[in-house]
Structure formats: C-alpha cells, structure tokens
Amino acid sequence: MGTAGARFMVAKQIAASGGLFIEEGNTRISLDPGPGAIVAYAARKVDLTTLDAIVLSHRHLDHSSDVNVMIEAMTDGGFSHRGVLLCPSDALDDDPVVLKYVRRFPREIIRLAATTSYTVNDVAFTTSGRHVHQHETYGFRFGEKLGWITDSGYYDGIADEHKADVMVIHTVLEHCRPELPHLCIADAERIVREAKPRLAILTHYGMAVWRANPTEIAADLTQRIGTDVQAARDGMSIEL
C-alpha cells in the first residue's frame, strides 16, 4: 500500500505510505497503516469490513497515522465489534496514537511484547526483540515465509530474528549514519548476506534512497550478493 519512509518522502507523498497488506486464506491483516492508507485500500477495492487485524510496529506517524480511521473501517464504523489491534504499549499510553474513543470498537487490543508469538485466525507470527529505534518498535516473522524488518538501527542478531524465505527490509538511509536509528543500504546487504533469504525486498525509502533509484540499488545488490533483491513499488504484490 506504499513504499515511502520517513518525513520528507511522506510529507510530499513522493511515494504512497500505506504500509503492507497480508492476505492468507480468509485472513487479512493491515501492517503499519501510515498516511493515506485508507485511500490506498479504497483505491485497491479492499473491503476493510473483512479486515481481521491491524498491526503497528511502532507509533511513528509514517507507520500509524491512519490507524484510527482503519479501526473504524474494520469495525464498520464502530457498529460491528470485530477485529484486533496489535501495537506496542506506547502507542496506547502516553501521547497515544490510538484515540480512546475508537478503542471500544475492535474485539481486542493486544499490547505487543518482544519475542512473543501471536495468531490472527490461521496466521501466526512472532515479534523480534525490541528494535533500536526512538520508540518501542518490533519487527515480525511470519513463520518461515516472511520476515518484516521495520524501522531499526542495525544490531547483532537482526538478520537471524527476521530470517525467512522472503524478507522485507525498511531501508530509510542510503548511506549509514550511526546517529540515526535506521538501516542503510550497507546494513541491508549485511542482513541479506547473513540471513540468505530467497528474496529480499527493499521498501520504506527515505529521500536519498529514492533519489539514488531503489531499482538500481536492488539490481546492484543482487549482482554483488547473488541473492534476488528487489525494490518494492507502490501496489506491488507477491505470492509467498
């Protein structure tokens, strides 16, 4: 539903910023519904009254801004008591991004914890350890199929904690900047070399990555590592 990451890409909507959408059998999960997610879902004709869960990796705006309207949509305007919200505690407590009046709409609100397993219908997933980031942030591993490395600075074990057949990696930075808790292209390379997925997908681009052309960056990584690395595009869909 979108590939933009961080403030400038999102503010200018150079790419969309609606996060990821997972469908498995009859289960549908919205991951990180950032600015414009509701518009992206409508444009792709996803019936949000059939959504089963909304997952926030963390409270930053580019991951969470549409969570309230998505909860309303999932619960048919609050009239249908259904669906689950899973998010870190700090999305709910101090300066919450989930409004209090919508919290009675979903069937359940689950506070995510590190290295814990959850299920939504038939879809099981596990959180990573807490990411190196400004707020409480987790990455996710959907069994052997999908690893989703959300915002984080690089840390030892990040590759292993998200290791899967297909790995989606948030690469906000082109060049590494130790003072910023985000992955750069060299970090992504290190992760891919270590975890050896069948396919790695770069997404959540910051402005410098965008200007450097994600498709060319991915092609270069593919050639050098020997693992298929692709650059996500808005609306991209893959079979797992």
Ligand SMILES: [Zn+2]
């Ligand atoms: Zn963030």
